[in-house]
Amino acid sequence: MTGNIYISGQIGTFDGTTGVTLADVVAQVKKQPKATAYNVHINSEGGLVDVGFDIYHYLKSLRKPLTTIGSGIVASIATVLFMAGSKRQLRENTPFMIHLPWGGSMGTADELEQFAAQLRQVEQKMVGFYTKALNVQKEAILPLLKNETWLTTAQLSGLGFTTSAQPFKAVAKAYLNTNNPMRGTFNERDRHWMESLFTRTLGRFKNAHVFNKVVQDATGAEIDFTELPDDGVIEVGATATVDGTPAEGEYLLPDGTTYIFEAGALTEIIEPDDAAAPAEESAALRAENKALKRQITHIKNEVLALKKQVGSRYSVEGKKVAARRPAQAERTTGLKQYLQSKPRK
Known part of the structure; x- marks a missing residue:
């Protein structure tokens, strides 16, 4: 059985937005205990570096065949997750971009120097990861990371990012703070800079309909x-x-x-509620039918008891007729009284 893992949206929770975490991925895996392999569906613009590497190492620790499938967009730290698959595929028109991690800091000169040193360490980690995963030299990948490169189909296949060639392109983002180079936070100036970068970059593909709506079903x-x-x-x-x-x-x-x-x-x-409604209505109808059957059975029992009682009291036809006469007489008397109570004209 091949299971499915979905990583959609930003990696990690930050800036008030909930993103995909390691716990989310672990929960998906636990719901598929019989899976002997996994398809990992990735549609992400990137996010927190440390969360991305945590998810990557967890996927590798499963020690089961993984096929990573990129759709929508695969960028920044999401490209690291993409490399977890022994088979790596991109659907048509999926942008794909790599870059060095970036971040901002405020503080004293010493604090800024400390942050810069931490950022350099993360850069080295990223470069080391790509050189090992792609089996290339540092000089081959570092310029691409520095230039925030949108990779073409030929480049992705040639460098070894994909194991099957398909058309695509790319985008990215990653965030850091002064306390931990693997965690992300950025100020309002950084936000505007990033938004303008994405606006300019995505504008290249506006007419190409790169970012059309794509959803995945349960299979x-x-x-x-x-x-x-x-x-x-x-x-x-x-x-x-x-x-x-x-x-x-x-x-x-x-x-x-x-x-x-x-x-x-x-x-x-x-919708899920609508889909469940027929089943709920059916269950309610079944319960109502059972109640009605019980009532009918009870009524039948009462009728049988009355028949037995009547049969024992009026076993002769003449007595039965006599038994009905008083009632007829009573009804006639009642009618007369009613007529008498009406005002005469």
Whole structure:
């Protein structure tokens, strides 16, 4: 059985945004105890260096065949996670970028020098990782890291990042602070700088529709909404493909949502609560049916008891008729009284 691990969004929690942590990945693995291999699906712009390496080492410690599959974007520390796979694949139009870690600090000259020294150590760790993982010399990878290189299909295949050639490109970010070179924090100036960098860089691919919406179902199949931007909302009527062909049939997502397609068009979205409703309604109906059956059985028993009682008291037909006569007489008397109570005209 091949399990699936999903790493989507920023790596680590910082700046008020919850990201993917080591605990999240461990929890996914524990839910798949029968898995003998894993597909690791990565869609991340990067994040905290220490969290990224923690996840990388954990994946390697599983000692099971890993296939890393990049989709959407693989950048910065996410490229380290990508290298955990013995098989490494990128889906078409997935940006991929490597760079040196960066960060900012405020303080005295001594504190700034200390931070710079820590940052150098992290740089050396990153360079050492890539040279070993790719089996290249430092001189081959360091210039690419310094220049924040967006790698082409040929470069990724030639350097050994991927084990199967497919079209793509790339992006990244990583953060540090003065207390720990592996942890990240940045000020407002850094934020504006980073946002402007991404705006300028992503602008190159705006017309190429690189960042279209892609989601993965519970089996790892990628549903590609080619006409939706990456931040677009999936609604009924959207069109999508799976493995390059129009999506068809039902696709169950990891969160329990079900997408139903016909000839590539999304015709229905069944939310988890909606999907559970029929089962809940069915259970309620079954319980109600049981209660009704018990009531019917009880009524039948009462009817049988009355029949037995009537049979024992009125065993002769004449007595039965006589038994009904008083009631008829009472009804007639009641009618007369009613008529008499009406005002006469």
